[in-house]
Every structure is written in structure tokens, then in C-alpha cells.
Amino acid sequence: MSSAEDKSKNTQAPVSVQAVKPSLQETIIRDEVAVKKCCNIVKTDVHICCKCCAYSWAFSLNSIECCCVGLSGLCLAMSKCAIGCKDCLERIDCDGH
Numbered sequence: 001m002s003s004a005e006d007k008s009k010n011t012q013a014p015v016s017v018q019a020v021k022p023s024l025q026e027t028i029i030r031d032e033v034a035v036k037k038c039c040n041i042v043k044t045d046v047h048i049c050c051k052c053c054a055y056s057w058a059f060s061l062n063s064i065e066c067c068c069v070g071l072s073g074l075c076l077a078m079s080k081c082a083i084g085c086k087d088c089l090e091r092i093d094c095d096g097h
Helices: 003-011 025-091
Strands: none
Touching: none
16 A cells, blocks of 8 residues: 555544434424424314315305295296286186177
């Protein structure tokens, strides 16, 4: 070996790479924050879903009620028309008597 190689080997100290392990308390806090965040997201999603279902249900009931009101009005109008036709037919002497 040359003297330059010997010098470079001697000047470089071995580097020990150790992963810094978080303490148990840091791990617990990190996991607790992650769980709270996840639960908050799920809680928000469930709240939005329930709200959407309630609005859809209310809209459906209002639509059905509107249709029923329309049909009821139509039935009343047809009933009055039928009564009017009956009165009109009674006045007409179809037999010529």
C-alpha cells in the first residue's frame, strides 16, 4: 500500500449509524394524535352522510306530499266535473218526452 492510502484510512473515523428510536411516550403521543385525527375524519364523514340522508328523506316526503296534493286537487276537480255533467244530462231530454 502507498502512504497516501494509509493516511486516508487513518483520517477517516468509522461512522456509526444508529437509528434514533423514539421514546415510548413519543410513540404513544404520536399514535394518539393519529387515532384522534382518524376518528375525527370518520365522525365528520358519518355526520355528513346522516345529514345527506335526512335531507334526501325530507325531499322525498315533500315530493310525495306535493304529488298527493296535486292528485287530490285533480280528483276534486273531476268530481265537480262529473256532478256538472250529471246535472247537464238530467236537463237534456234525450228521449223526446
